[in-house]
């Protein structure tokens with residue numbers, strides 16, 4: 001087995017790879033969708049057209065010198081501008097794409113589009129959907145179940161909520177069934193970290209808004225309400241990212257949606273609303289959450305936050321890539337080994353939508369590969385993977 005540290009970084013340019021399909025197929029579609037989502041003015045439409053051209057021609061241009069974070073991106077992207085989009089590490093190239101998309105829409109500019117979420121229309125449609133009504137109504141039945149089933153239910157709800165990812169939906173063939181047998185199931189570890197010690201601080205690093213964030217909030221309510229956490233810090237993105245990633249505005253909208261719902265959902269929403277006001281639920285939108293870097297490069301203040309938590313729960317595929325490192329790890333590499341740098345207990349809840357994979361033995365891997373399905377990238381499979 002190769003040394004884990006030799007694991008190659010996932011690049012965008014490998015023929016036939018998932019990463020290449022994201023650059024070649026997903027990004028052009030996304031620019032076109034954003035272009036049509038809001039009544040943008042001519043200058044914004046032109047900027048979006050320039051970005052589309054840049055992506056299709058496959059020549060990466062630097063951020064405009066007037067951008068507030070131009071210096072940071074110039075440093076991170078040194079030696080990459082003028083080259084092909086696909087010739088950079090996958091994680092870096094995707095992050096930069098979303099940053100450029102916001103630039104084109106005027107999100108950080110001085111004009112009228114400042115602060116307008118280009119993905120707002122799709123996020124709002126999802127939050128208003130009948131599917132969300134059904135999911136909130138289902139909480140009434142869940143509340144009648146025995147305690148251990150409720151605990152398992154809120155955890156699985158949050159885990160599978162990660163399938164609701166509007167960026168993945170763009171190129172996923174859709175409608176694929178979930179495979180309920182988890183690829184890795186460390187849920188016993190998660191519960192023991194919460195139950196076998198006095199309640200402490202739990203950090204939940206969120207992923208998508210809407211149909212993922214709602215069950216995340218239900219999980220948070222469970223932890224606070226059952227005394228499994230004294231406080232929860234909910235980490236979200238400071239600005240729109242990867243289409244549906246949750247921002248503070250999305251948290252506010254989801255809490256309003258919950259609090260306005262009848263039955264159990266309304267009770268959950270009311271409790272969380274009060275917890276926010278009382279400081280038992282805090283919101284953090286650290287700039288590093290949108291950085292094109294792995295968590296091993298996190299700044300000291302963020303490290304301090306996770307270090308003071310009795311448990312950090314990370315949600316979703318992108319957070320998993322950043323936690324483990326966006327590399328083709330030998331799949332049997334222990335999760336504890338690749339996350340040894342993380343300053344405290346950490347559990348990842350993830351449906352699999354990219355090639356990064358650790359902690360899976362040869363026999364399990366062979367059995368999954370033998371199914372012949374693209375199980376590593378289509379969101380059909382999920383894992384709860386952690387270390388104390």
Ligand SMILES: O=P(O)(O)OC[C@@]1(O)O[C@H](CO)[C@@H](O)[C@@H]1O
Nearest residue numbers: 165167168316317318319353354
């Ligand atoms: O973090 P999430 O929402 O679970 O997934 C993000 C995602 O859809 O985006 C990337 C491709 O663009 C993949 O890593 C992953 O499939």
